[in-house]
Amino acid sequence: VFGKDINLVLVLNNLSSDRKSVRVDMSASTILYTRRAVAEILKAATSVELGPKQGKHIRVKIPYTHYGRYLTTDKRIQVTALCEVMRTNGLKLLVEKTIILEDTNIIIKLPRRVVVNKAVSLEISYANPLPEPVSRCVLLVTLMNQQVKINLARLAPRERSKIYFEFTPRRAGPLQLQVDFSCDKFSHVKGFVTIAVAPA
Numbered sequence: 001v002f003g004k005d006i007n008l009v010l011v012l013n014n015l016s017s018d019r020k021s022v023r024v025d026m027s028a029s030t031i032l033y034t035r036r037a038v039a040e041i042l043k044a045a046t047s048v049e050l051g052p053k054q055g056k057h058i059r060v061k062i063p064y065t066h067y068g069r070y071l072t073t074d075k076r077i078q079v080t081a082l083c084e085v086m087r088t089n090g091l092k093l094l095v096e097k098t099i100i101l102e103d104t105n106i107i108i109k110l111p112r113r114v115v116v117n118k119a120v121s122l123e124i125s126y127a128n129p130l131p132e133p134v135s136r137c138v139l140l141v142t143l144m145n146q147q148v149k150i151n152l153a154r155l156a157p158r159e160r161s162k163i164y165f166e167f168t169p170r171r172a173g174p175l176q177l178q179v180d181f182s183c184d185k186f187s188h189v190k191g192f193v194t195i196a197v198a199p200a
Contacts, residue, residue: 004130014050039070106191128155
């Protein structure tokens, strides 16, 4: 989840009946959705001895403090592990994983029934998932082809807050509400709901 430390496990298995010595070079970078690297956030190397038919786990932790300021709005991190089996004429194995961090910041609560031409109030809850305060917080609410910009107070570390948003639907049928939350430390955290508007 965005704002939390990332914990990974690399599993190495020796399928042969001989002992193996493996060198593992690990790296991680924040990337765009095109897979283009933005910034390297982890570089580590270790060696592992594997007995016959033995498996071992290598644990890797990427703290938020290492990746937070380098993350793009795509919220993607590419992790690679190059495993080289020693004394085998350079036998190598490359393991790659792309991590997409989830947002849990925006929660939109609707009343049980929404009726055309009757005012309705929605609860929009938003949060700072980071271990540091954020300021210059803005909610952009898009509904019925109109955008409303709402300036919000700063949020303490891990703080959740909420506002109430009132509107009157003008026609029956499905209506999509989109919320976009930005601040000085991250931007474009989105949430949306489809509202079923009943006839009057």
